[in-house]
Structure formats: structure tokens, C-alpha cells
């Protein structure tokens with residue numbers, strides 16, 4: 375990063391993948407010739423080879439040691455820090471920030487990316503860094519909503535439309551989300567102390583009165599949540615590799 379600031383990457387990986395319904399946490403499911411976690415880690419490391427990668431892991435994680443060995447064989451220069459995750463994603467991210475207390479400076483940048491989003495591209499990562507680096511607060515990759523959005527309500531075990539929302543100015547929040555260390559740490563700490571439902575880092579900054587930047591990102595930066603998402607990710611990654619190869623050959 376510029377102006378003598380460092381970049382730290384926090385990659386929350388302590389989830390159990392309940393909605394995936396697999397017999398192991400979804401971040402350890404196979405994807406192409408690796409695991410989902412390794413694909414995502416590799417993309418972040420390739421974009422920021424000097425950055426420390428901080429991984430909050432589930433306290434009963436059995437899979438990380440073998441994955442770590444394989445990852446370091448593929449990327450021997452990677453700098454990895456692990457810590458325990460927490461009850462919710464926001465708790466895990468805060469634990470990751472706390473693991474950096476002795477290392478990070480207040481104005482250092484922290485990039486937070488779900489390990490469940492393996493299709494993140496190098497270009498989108500660079501767009502985010504370029505877009506926020508001169509901003510006082512920071513921001514997030516996001517994709518403008520392209521579908522008509524409905525608010526639903528449950529009636530007799532079915533769902534009915536209660537309203538159609540104006541989709542203008544509606545965005546899908548993606549990751550990475552990138553903020554200054556001290557602002558993010560303080561906002562997350564205060565938001566969690568107030569019992570706020572913080573499903574992403576931006577919502578903590580918003581609750582603290584800031585207005586993060588929305589940086590347009592690719593819609594194929596999907597979060598692997600449900601079983602069908604994994605097959606889609608395989609197709610998207612294969613397509614991205616083919617497109618990149620074709621561009622290189624031109």
C-alpha cells in the first residue's frame with residue numbers, strides 16, 4: 375500500500391456451512407483440483423503477495439493443518455496467521471483484527487474477504503484498492519441489483535408478496551470490504567457491544583456514522599452458500615481461466 379501503510383487480509387473461515395448441508399464445512403469441499411479455501415486464499419495471495427493472510431478458524435477445525443501444508447507447498451512465500459473464530463462472522467473478523475493488535479498500525483488497511491467467495495478476480499481486487507486508497511473510510515465491492523426485488527411475508531406456510539421495492543440504488547454487498555484498521559476495529563467492537571446484527575464490515579462502519587464507498591464489482595463473485603453454488607463456481611472459475619488464457623495468447 376502507499377503512504378507507509380500496510381495491508382492486512384482477514385479471511386473469515388470459521389463457518390460450519392449449515393446451508394450447504396455437507397458432511398464437512400463448505401470451505402473444505404473440493405473445488406477444481408483444490409479445496410474451496412485454497413482457491414480463495416490463492417487468489418488473495420496472488421494479488422497481495424506481501425500481505426499477511428489472517429484466518430479465523432472454527433475451534434474444532436480438523437482440516438486446516440493438511441490444507442495449510444498443501445497451500446504453503448504451492449505458495450511458499452505466503453504469510454499466514456490463524457486464530458479462533460467466533461459465534462458469528464463479525465465475531466470471527468474481530469478476532470482476526472485482535473490477532474493483529476501488536477502488528478497493525480491504526481491507519482493500516484484491512485481487507486476482509488469471505489473464503490466462501492473463490493471467484494474473486496485480480497482486476498476486481500485491484501479496482502477495490504484503487505477505489506478506496508485515498509478515501510477516509512474505505513469501502514466494499516458491490517453489484518447493482520439487476521432483478522426486480524420483492525419484500526415477502528409468510529402466510530399459512532407460504533410466502534406472498536408484501537411489496538415491490540424500488541431497485542434503483544439497491545446493491546448486492548460483496549467482499550472484499552476494505553477499511554482502516556482502527557476504524558474497523560472500533561466500529562465492530564462497538565456494534566457488537568450494542569448487540570447489532572452485523573452481517574458485513576460495512577454495516578458496522580455505517581452504524582458508526584460513516585458512509586463507505588460502493589465499488590462496482592463482478593456479479594460472478596458469488597458466495598458459495600447452497601449446494602448448487604459449488605457447481606456454478608466450477609463453471610465460473612473454468613470460464614475465467616479460459617478467458618484469461620485467451621487474453622494472454624492475444
Ligand SMILES: Nc1ccn([C@@H]2O[C@H](COP(=O)(O)OP(=O)(O)OP(=O)(O)O)[C@@H](O)[C@H]2O)c(=O)n1
Pocket residue numbers: 385386387388389390391392393394400401430459460461462463464466467488489490491597598599
Ligand atoms: N461464525 C462464523 C460464520 C461464518 N464465517 C465465515 O464467513 C464467511 C461467510 O459466511 P457464510 O457464507 O454464512 O458461511 P457459513 O456461516 O459457514 O454458512 P452457514 O450460515 O450456511 O452456516 C464464510 O467464509 C465463513 O467461513 C466465520 O468466519 N465465522
Ligand SMILES: C[C@](O)(CO)[C@H](O)COP(=O)(O)O
Pocket residue numbers: 463488546547548549573574575597
Ligand atoms: C459479508 C457478505 O458476504 C456480504 O454479502 C454476507 O453478508 C455474508 O453473509 P453470511 O450469511 O455470513 O454468509
